[in-house]
Amino acid sequence: MRPLDESLLFETCELNKTAPILVGVSGGPDSVYLWLRLLEMGFTIVVAHFDHGLRPDSAADAAWVGEQAHRLNCRFVLGRAEVGVIAEREGLSLEEAARRMRYRFLFETAQAYACQAVAVGHTADDQVETVLMHLLRGSGLGGLCGMRFRTFLAEYSTTIPLVRPILGEWRKDIERYLEEKGIICCQDVTNRDLRFLRNRVRHRLLPILETYNSQIRRHLWQMAYSLQADYQIIEQEVGAAWQRCLVDEGPNYVGLNRAGFCAEHEGIQARLIRRAAERFTREQRGSDFASIDRVVRFIRMGCPGQIDMEGGVQVVLDGVHIYVLRQGEWPINPLWPLIPPDAVFQIGVPGQLTLGEGWVLEAFLSSPQEMSALGGHDAFTACLDADTVQMPLRLRTRRSGDRFWPYGMEGPMRLSDFLVNVRLPRWVRDRWPLVFSGDTLVWVPGYRIAHPYRVTPSTQKIVVLKFYRST
Template sequence: MKAIADEGAGRGVNGKVRDYNFSMGLEQLEIILEQRCLLSRAQPLVVGFSGGADSTCLLLALLELGYPVIAAHFNHHLRESAAHDAQKAAELAQAAGAVFWLGEADVGRMAREQSLSIEEGARKARYTFLFECARKAGAQAVAVGHHADDQVETVLMNFMRGAGPDGLAGMAYRVVLPEWDETIPVVRPLLAAWRSEIEAFCSERGVEPVEDPTNRDVIYTRNRVRWDLLPFLEKLNPSAREAIWRTADILQADNADLEEADEAAWKEANIISGEGLVVLDWPVLAGFSLGRQRRIIRRALKKLRPGLKDIDYAAIERAVGFLRQPTRSRTMDLIAGIELRLEGSQLILCTAESVLPDSGLRLPAGEAARPLSVPGEVALEGGAYLRSAWRDPGTGSARPASELEAWFDGDALQLPLLVRTRLPGDRLQPFGMGGQSQKLSDLMVNEKIAARLRGRWPLVCTQDQIVWVPGVRRSQCAQVTAKSKRILHLWIEADQSCKASSG
């Protein structure tokens, strides 16, 4: 099978022969399309088609291999030649026998209105268009022309910014980007082909791609890496590009194993993962290694802000530090409007728009107090009930099965009972503290009841004291003994069909 580039294969930007042969033929490309991009010929592909050498090579190669493609060109209106470039792209696509779709937007104005850089605005507008095309066409993927030189530049940019294994692995052959679509992937079939090979491929077919003059404008970081940094590195090591490319390829394989283990860890730690909200099991997460903690926190942040690119080291370390030693308020503003909250054993990552989980016990809104007869019940939020019943002597215990029930000597309590919310100055004599009194506010803090829940937490009281804080602690008073003749049983019941009964 003829290589993508015979002339120039394995040569660098300066034309020197590389000491590692990365020359790739259509046969090798077909293997990449099937095994790494996971593509078939049964569904169309949308090709992001600028008309430049990269996308032209990709389009022509896919057509030669029999893939149904749509060439989707986006006019950003950033250059005077933009309309001419769009016309040239249309002619190239149509000459190759591909369907051509055109989109456009004033990216400069959009970037100003949304406070984005030109590069960010252009990418946002372009990918929005490409995925609209993919959904319209029922395409299996959006294919883009990123190649080996792009991969090397990306790895270096990530390294300079500070990155872990994911960043140093560079771009993947196939990846789903949730900010654009939850199911349609981006594929990059040319990641093993060098720019020189791509240009030779187009030249061999007599095609003159569109030239983008901004590719040499060193105002852009990528271009400074391309024209300044990489030539310098090649003076130190003539095979620097290949070495960096190989490192990324090795890390991609290693990351696949990490991701498998991380997926199992995510399932173990994740309690809720919805729109604007991630709830993690704090003790489970705290038991993971530092590296896994970082990756799970990063994953949670990406779920909350899919388009967020700069999740920096400092933000992840603040989150890890909070995990180990929470702030006194048990909250922290982290990054991009995301807040950390620790409520009981739950680590909550949320935004200002999030609807927080309905955890804990609460009296309905607007109700400060309700009488509790025996037998009887008081309705709580979320379908739960606080219920009461008389039991025969000997059936109660001073040490119930959980904090969701309590047993009392009925003759030692001053009835009637009242279920109310907290009042200023409330105190409790917690069971097991030798009759010592404690502020209710301190008890709630010590028991890690979230501040947002404390104001409506139900308290079972007699006329002069709190006898039970459901789900937390009972009072020292009215303990059941062998001499008790009437046993009062209090419990929380979530099943609405269950009615309290007398003993």
């Protein structure tokens, strides 16, 4: 366990005695204890209390904290908001609205009074309850790590940390300390309300778990603490993988390199998607395992297309890149080499076609030896047996009645059926480029070449076709 001592405050919480610390004091025993202990240890404290206006006695709590601050000669800042009204307006639960308003107030006050950190009174018991709540709701490793001694809440401040100096102290020891000092704190009656999951965990679940192992609280606390160190290693790995895969990023999208992504470890792949999706999601809780797993499998399959995640996030694959974006907000860069619906182009071999938006289609001749030396290629490169194709090749969009014999299939099928099967997004089908030899469709870029045009052991020369963006 980590009791409140100087090494915890200076090293783990990274506090110093040169600037004040803002302590969020509800008036309850935990935050009062935190405040008194920090004062005893010689820190300068700014006391901040937020009146949520949700209980009839909330003004009395505020007054009590103010009186104590006066008695202890600490600066006191009181904040107030109509949490009920805000919750309704923003479609949040009362607890969530209260939490957001409170943290916003605490960090704004810390900024205004040049405080080095915001300190709150979460205890070891709160930690154990939090870990169990995460477990019950189905969390990953991140949730099982529980709360940190020192962290940043980026939505409130990226420069002022949130510290929890009494995260290693048990409530019973805190109560004993206050009793010895004769301090009677405010009591929050909602702490006994069993409609709240936290209270059920505290008053019902934990006593039952203790009948299995009397040390369960200690074990859960230790587990969270050691997982935090493990998690840090994973986060470093994910950060490095992110740098390796990131190709493009904007306010409403992130672009990753698919080949790089697929080369990462499976666990890292899932975390990369989670990290990208978290930027754009409307959900407060992260995406669940099943949804992340579905996206990872879709990316590994490699066919261009799109897939929706919960929280308004979309993942779009163009065969080379993975775009994670806010639904409906397409990146400025076009993803695919789309062409006007009625356009027809011709391309000789060797030859080059400049399409819109910086896209280029290049054609050249190669030999089987050269191609095998080059190794694998992406979905927007095709190799055809040169003796089977009729030059120049033609590029156009689909027309009714088009048929296609996909590589590896028994025979031709309707192109429209093929496009449905591969789930090419409906809105791009009329602008998707198709490569024809004479009247025969030989390549659906991003997906398949036509079976009769494949490279075989008897192939002498290969026509290589390649779409790429020149900008």
